[in-house]
Amino acid sequence: MTLITCGIDFGTSNTSFALNKDGAVTLAPVENNHVTIPSAIFFQSPNNQPFFGREAIDLFFDRKKGRFMRSLKRVLGTPLMKNGTVVNGVSMNFSVIIATFLRTLKEKADAYAGQEIEHVVMGRPVHFVDNDPGADERAEAELKAIAERIGFKSISFQYEPIAAAFAHEANVSGEKLAIVVDLGGGTSDFTVIRLSQQHRGKADRSSDILANTGVRIGGNDFDKELSLHAIMPELGYRSTYGEKNLEVPLRPYHDLAEWSKVNFLYTPKTIQQTRQYLHQSHDKKRLGRLLQVLEKETGHVLLAGAEASKIALTGEETYLAPFDFIEEGFGITMERSLFEASIRDDVDKIAQAASQCLTDAGVRAEAIDLVILTGGSTEVPLVQQAFRNLFPDAQIADQNKLSSVGLGLAYDSLYKFG
Template identity: 70%
Template sequence: MTEISCGIDFGTSNSSVAIANQGTITLTPVEGSHVTIPSALFFAQDGNIPSYGRTAVTMFFERREGRFMRSLKRVLGTSLMKQGTIVNGKLMKFDRIIALFLRNLKAKADAYTGHEIENVVMGRPVHFIDNDADADSRAEQELRDIARSVGFRNIEFQFEPIAAAFAHEVKITGEKLAIVADLGGGTSDFTVIRLSNQNIRKTDRTTDILANTGIRVGGNDFDKDLSLAAIMPEIGYKSTYGDKHLEVPLKPYHDLAEWSKVNFLYTPKIITQMRQLLNSSHDRKRFSRLLQVLEQERGHALLAVTEDTKIALTAQSQYNTPFDFLEEGLSIPIQREQFEEAIRYEVDKILDSVMQCLREAQVKKEDIDLVILTGGSTEVPLIQSEFKKLFPNAALADENKLSSVGLGLAYDSQNKYQYR
């Protein structure tokens, strides 16, 4: 019998590792004492080994010379995997970049257990890519190949919402019909499943899983919507230029609002184009801020204040978003209502996917006994209120939002590798 296995939740925003060892499930410290780590890397210009997680974020915001990368999971299955990107003057493929991050996670797990772990269950969204089965299969295979390259011999996959359900199942008495909503940085996934603590050691849960649905919408999309609605106008978004009062190009703003695309904007060609537009801009003050962001490569700072604003608006109704990295003393007040209006379309898509999951499971919303919310985006008040409205009779479980998927993957690894 294999003694040790693990589950890895490689997330768009945060990642975690949990260990299954002789019936005990534990989260592994992956950055100091933290059991979660931001899915981020920083390649310093003066070194060969990247920094990870909070250290990477700190180095970037300290304006160290180098290349910062985040939201790498969203690259899986896309054409960017083959294209690669320039890191400190050299082309680097994304499979190597993701492998560096996963190798760091594995090293922490190996050191924690004192063993070379060979068995892993990797979490995956229900759909890496919406409405593209080939790209979805390609994304899983790419992640499988990367996991093998860092030293795992036996690699299985499990849908992230199912893993979250497994993590909560140990605390359930009796049997409950549950829906799991896993709202991460890049995807939102849903599972209707029958849960019972009598099922924990069942190796085949096919008959308990009634339906899975998912969409490529998550917290990063909320950030983008908020940015375009309330923040980008302060750097000239939708302003006009020239005698014909044409709207300025929107693509640079949309790319600035996505972690995975912002690095591609700092090119001489794009900066030259924006300088030319500034000469005939009708809002030179704000549009000049866009040029400042591009010239000083402050796109990630813009993304960071957007994310901070989103987080602040979960607890308060208004937040003064600071722009002092552009102009000393500059800030703009943003209301929670602005945020909720900006993300309404995405929230409706999430709710549509929830209803699709119920239809495919052939259950009514009144039949649901338990709603399990996991993933950082479930903190958003509008999400909380919509789920309570949709399932007024169900109990709501939302503890361990950032680590329940990792824990559940470890439970699943135990069933797949140790109890079979």
């Protein structure tokens, strides 16, 4: 039997599965003919049958009855992994939920390979959880246990930006000093690494990897900031109520702007409290929209509108976002300038983390020959400008933004197991 190894890029937003067979690395189709799949799952009521990726998203937006979940990677290393959640009335552990998602991808990859795959390199961010080494170790251990649960026998891990570097190294001529900028949905990670054809295939590349840094900021945080600055004010965010002109609680709005927290808002207590604030509200029209979103459980639709607006403002200066699921004819005009203002602090922190990576590596910005951009959020113009300012003389490589990590992990599996 041919030794086939693989790499899995389990991302906050998207997931890919790449195979190495006889030194040839390819991406496996994981949803019909697609080689990436949204990291989404929908448990349909009443029997909790799971659906995945685009199909899960379609079922949810078609308003089928069930529980929709995204950004599951952000739960790793947090107390939620132990506490679990209730899915259509049934208590469920998040390790089971994540394993359910990854198992179906492994089954498709096994079928594509024509045999069961037992060796995997799993991608991981530099930090699953910022400034908490214990939680970071727990997150990797939880992901390893999930990989074992779905049938892998040999499991290794690699930092996602290093994997992206391996994917690009196949096209490098000579030797280049590169920085990898990997902006995912949940984290931004950076690696300074020496790339060359001569070093390709070495099982141990530690001497070529000069530094790694990471920060728990990603595309989902951009969605959240855009939502809080442009959308939530139209749902009563920072409006007041009562004789003392008190500000309505902000927590529901912040939870409504995060994929991993939306479902926890649909409780009788939260809805009843919102009704009480609405009774005393000084802006009943806008706060009434919040109550409607909570009562009809359309928070994910609202978040999808924020994500779609972010993508639209990547290419356009102005975008009219439709929210007619809240009320007929309701839309919000968004400006790229407002979006950029809302995420500027996050982009500055991302750029600071990249600069820290240079400091840790002991190199100056002008020594960098190649900037490798990976992850969908690197398309945001403010992000692009930040890295062109940091590295004005470097070559920019941004091919395969959504699949380079998966490909690089498969190359790494060849080096480690092949």
